[in-house]
Amino acid sequence: MKKIIFFVFTLFLLNGFFFLHGKTPESSDQCFVCHEQLGGVADLFKKDIHFQKGISCSGCHGGDSKTDDMDKAMSKSAGFLGIPKGDDISLRCANCHAKKEMMQKYGSQLPTNQLELLKASVHGKLSTNGKEKIIQCTTCHNAHGIVSVKNPVSPVYSLNIPNTCGKCHSNAKYMQTYNPSLSVDQVAKYRTSVHGMLNAKGDPKPAECASCHGSHGIRATADTKSQVYALNIPETCSKCHSDAQYMAGYKIPTDQYAKYAKSVHGKALLEKHDVGAPACNSCHGNHGATPPGVESISKVCGSCHALNADLFSSSPHKQAFDKEKLPECETCHSNHEILPATKAMLGVDKEAVCSKCHTETKSTKGYFVAQKMRSYIDSLDVSEALALKLIYEAEQKGMEISETKFKLRDAHQAKLEARTMVHSFNEEKFKEVVIGKGLAVTTASISEAREAVDNYFFRRYGLMVSVFIISLLSLSLYLYIKQIEKKQASKLP
Amino acid sequence: MSDLDSNQNRRSFLKYLLSTSIVGFFASVLYPIVSYLNPPKQNEVEVSTVLAGKISDFEKDSGKIIRFGNKPVLVIRTEKDEFKALSAVCTHLDCTVQYKKEMGLIWCACHNGKYDLTGKNVSGPPPRPLEVYQINKQGENIFVSKKA
Amino acid sequence: MKKIIKNFYDYLDERLHLEDLVHFMGKKYVPVHSHSLWYYFGGVSLFFFIVQVITGILLLFYYKAGPDLAFESIQYIMSKVQFGWLIRSVHGWAANLFILSAVIHMFSVYFEKAYRKPRELTWISGMLMLFLGMGFGFSGYLLPWNELSFFATKVGSDIAGAVPIIGEPMKILMRGGPDVTGATLSRLFGFHVALFPGIFTVVLGIHLLLIQRQGISEPMHFEQLDKKEKKTMPFFPNFLLRDLLLWLVMLNVLAILAVFFPAELGHKADAFGSAPEGIKPEWYFLFMFQSLKYLPAHILFIEGEVLGILLFGAAFALWLIVPFWDRKTARGEQNKLITYIGIFVIIFIIVLTILGWVA
Missing domain, CATH: 1.20.810.10 (Cytochrome Bc1 Complex; Chain C)
Incomplete structure (x- = not known):
């Protein structure tokens, strides 16, 4: 607001100035000729890319730049507009920037959809005073003195972007006026992130605000079209992090996205569109993006997998891992490519993670416990498979077995609980779930299903009775026929 | 004479055998048919309403799993003496959920998933809310039925 | 008991002339x-x-x-x-x-x-x-x-x-x-x-x-x-x-x-x-299903399956109207050809059904 008042004020001043001096030297751009003597905006405009391309003040402000008669030049009949206000500012820019042929005329390869994107963005839709939208082109690009994005003095040059955005987004008072729920610590957090620290050191490549949120078409995070909508985050990060050429020199791998997409989390998010599943930022943070340290891994995973984390923390592994400086969850589950946990992970086979540390000769106690725990799960699996087979058999034979089938759900539950309980690394607790709960259910189901199948064979007794009766009737009918025919034969002459 | 007699005997025996076996035959054919026609206890193919029990069967601020067809349904009597019925199958990995008094929430033991009493998934891995069933009271009886 | 049955029969007979039916059936003979x-x-x-x-x-x-x-x-x-x-x-x-x-x-x-x-x-x-x-x-x-x-x-x-x-x-x-x-x-x-x-x-x-x-x-x-x-x-x-x-x-x-x-x-x-x-x-x-499988994809310019279906259709039609084209039997002579065709058809059906079953 202050700015606007200032502009209007200078305009008045300038007007008076021209009025006093009247005549100026002949030149092609009479506006500039006069205004240059006044300094201020005209000095800024000298560095502007538009000035360099030969665009006059009248390009944006209207009027006749050919005449030195101020009255004529800045008259309504010459099309003088004065200082564009509100949404008119962006429309003035779009006058050229939305037209391909106009841009080509000046030899520019810039896209021509900026205003369109801006209008669809959160900045182009919201308004604080109901008259104009929050952001006009000039808000980020400046009014006079606009330079290329690649020019380090531009406010939208990658090193300057955090501060440019922060002008509003770090200003709690300003942000309150239209989105009080949005935090204002993004830039501060960003500065603590790997991206932010490199940015501060003068490296233009690491991500800044626009890398993730977009520039003209910034949308709210809840907008499904936003680049930072939960489902889109992995792809947004992968734009840089999967580009080996771009990442060269940073000495980190570029296969995180490929691995994540294969993981149980990636599948839940990308295939099942379960927005509750973690994306990159769920573990790494968003503005303060940093890889979790060895210490914090279990806290990060534990924010969702709370039971597992609790059990692990009170298990003997906690101390051992701390001593060896092993990252807690990651040691067994890896980081980006976390696959669904199967029983293959448990035990002493080659694929089993336990055997990484526990062998027959080293840390032998764990070796035998792992072996036992695996055998419990195996026997539950075998038993459940048998129960399912028998239930299916009974069902196919038309026996009523739904009660047993219903009960067998508990075996499935026991298996899932076992997957959690295994993090206690306590044989007794594990056994209680797998054998005490799971196997008890499957054994009961097996005997019930067997009984149903046996009952089915009981039908054969019923069959025997009816077959006997029908056979008896057949026999007596046969004898009856014989008798009739004998009578008929005796009647014949 | 005795030859005729035995012939006569054979004939009457045959008649006796024939008539009894005809009766037996009809019995053995009609018995399954009549029992078939006798409507079974569960008289519809799909379960639409189930008697969950009497009001007194439920303690205040507690939950109970009942069988709804082949699916478990959690019936909760809240602190405020309201009855609620929700599918007891966790939307994450199909475990059976339970009512946790201390938290006043529905809780899944497998992965610490939590739902509020309207079935909304509020914490942990569950991706979707629990399906809500309808409660109908008829005198002392509590019925659970599928929402139309 | 016997009397009741007799009375019932007489009742029906009086109205429906069952005697005619019994007489008719009694005169029918099976060779x-x-x-x-x-x-x-x-x-x-x-x-x-x-x-x-x-x-x-x-x-x-x-x-x-x-x-x-x-x-x-x-x-x-x-x-x-x-x-x-x-x-x-x-x-x-x-x-x-x-x-x-x-x-x-x-x-x-x-x-x-x-x-x-x-x-x-x-x-x-x-x-x-x-x-x-x-x-x-x-x-x-x-x-x-x-x-x-x-x-x-x-x-x-x-x-x-x-x-x-x-x-x-x-x-x-x-x-x-x-x-x-x-x-x-x-x-x-x-x-x-x-x-x-x-x-x-x-x-x-x-x-x-x-x-x-x-x-x-x-x-x-x-x-x-x-x-x-x-x-x-x-x-x-x-x-x-x-x-x-x-x-x-x-x-x-x-x-x-x-x-x-x-x-x-x-x-x-x-x-x-x-x-x-x-x-x-x-x-x-099965025999039809199996024979269609054995046909090549194309026979001349026609699709094998289509040809097979048409052939089966024609065969069924001929079979259906056999009384009209078997003139020899109609004249009261022995027609061995019909018998041979029948034997061929039975063998064809049995063989292809077995092949289909085993396949």
Whole structure:
């Protein structure tokens, strides 16, 4: 607001100035000729890319730049507009920037959809005073003195972007006026992130605000079209992090996205569109993006997998891992490519993670416990498979077995609980779930299903009775026929 | 004479055998048919309403799993003496959920998933809310039925 | 007891003149010769048809057509309804045995050349019933709405759809749309329980009426025999009682089959699931299905499958009108060619059915 008042004020001043001096030297751009003597905006405009391309003040402000008669030049009949206000500012820019042929005329390869994107963005839709939208082109690009994005003095040059955005987004008072729920610590957090620290050191490549949120078409995070909508985050990060050429020199791998997409989390998010599943930022943070340290891994995973984390923390592994400086969850589950946990992970086979540390000769106690725990799960699996087979058999034979089938759900539950309980690394607790709960259910189901199948064979007794009766009737009918025919034969002459 | 007699005997025996076996035959054919026609206890193919029990069967601020067809349904009597019925199958990995008094929430033991009493998934891995069933009271009886 | 029956009979006789009927039946004779056994298969087919009507009506009391309920209602019949498993299994087995005995009946008539004048219409009505029986089998197969039936119907109607010109509209008519869906189920259900039984009953009535009117066919060599040399037996009660005896034996067979090999449920049909391996039609369609498989993709300019279907169509048509082109038999001469054709057809069907079964 202050700015606007200032502009209007200078305009008045300038007007008076021209009025006093009247005549100026002949030149092609009479506006500039006069205004240059006044300094201020005209000095800024000298560095502007538009000035360099030969665009006059009248390009944006209207009027006749050919005449030195101020009255004529800045008259309504010459099309003088004065200082564009509100949404008119962006429309003035779009006058050229939305037209391909106009841009080509000046030899520019810039896209021509900026205003369109801006209008669809959160900045182009919201308004604080109901008259104009929050952001006009000039808000980020400046009014006079606009330079290329690649020019380090531009406010939208990658090193300057955090501060440019922060002008509003770090200003709690300003942000309150239209989105009080949005935090204002993004830039501060960003500065603590790997991206932010490199940015501060003068490296233009690491991500800044626009890398993730977009520039003209910034949308709210809840907008499904936003680049930072939960489902889109992995792809947004992968734009840089999967580009080996771009990442060269940073000495980190570029296969995180490929691995994540294969993981149980990636599948839940990308295939099942379960927005509750973690994306990159769920573990790494968003503005303060940093890889979790060895210490914090279990806290990060534990924010969702709370039971597992609790059990692990009170298990003997906690101390051992701390001593060896092993990252807690990651040691067994890896980081980006976390696959669904199967029983293959448990035990002493080659694929089993336990055997990484526990062998027959080293840390032998764990070796035998792992072996036992695996055998419990195996026997539950075998038993459940048998129960399912028998239930299916009974069902196919038309026996009523739904009660047993219903009960067998508990075996499935026991298996899932076992997957959690295994993090206690306590044989007794594990056994209680797998054998005490799971196997008890499957054994009961097996005997019930067997009984149903046996009952089915009981039908054969019923069959025997009816077959006997029908056979008896057949026999007596046969004898009856014989008798009739004998009578008929005796009647014949 | 005795030859005729035995012939006569054979004939009457045959008649006796024939008539009894005809009766037996009809019995053995009609018995399954009549029992078939006798409507079974569960008289519809799909379960639409189930008697969950009497009001007194439920303690205040507690939950109970009942069988709804082949699916478990959690019936909760809240602190405020309201009855609620929700599918007891966790939307994450199909475990059976339970009512946790201390938290006043529905809780899944497998992965610490939590739902509020309207079935909304509020914490942990569950991706979707629990399906809500309808409660109908008829005198002392509590019925659970599928929402139309 | 006897008196009551006698009184009841007299009551009816007074009004309906039953005496005429008994007299008529008593004068009917069934020829007795070395091939007399074959006469019984018509009656056996009738028995299975009656069983189908009874068990079919019983199943209707609990069955619900529709993709959401068909499978579940069958499951319900099999597990919840008392003796539901028995009724369904008997229905399934009697369906197969009906086709089997009808086919045997048809071939016996063919080899005895009993279709010759004046029984052309009896032959045609019988053939119509055999086709209807196959229609019953095809439409009934889908009703449990399980994986196997779903895909068998899909493949079966696809084959019908390959017939030039009329195939596509026929397929649409059969499926009630371009694909096998719930609409197909409703449609085939309608065919199975209303349309086919209606037509079948009429044709069966004509068939039986013709037999009663014309009497049982005599073998050709009887014509040269003197009236005294012809061995016969009265239709009533001798032949009828024997028929009943055979029916009882068949009922026993049915019960045993139903208990030891009950109808299975399978898995519920899933239109988007992949077809289970080794989809095969019912055994009586197997020989056609298998021969179509052996045909090359293209024969001259015509598609192999289309040619095969056309050939089968032509063969069925020729078979149907055999009484009209077999002039030699009509003149009362021996026609060995017909016998050879018949033997070839039987061998062809048996070999291809076995090949289809094993494949």
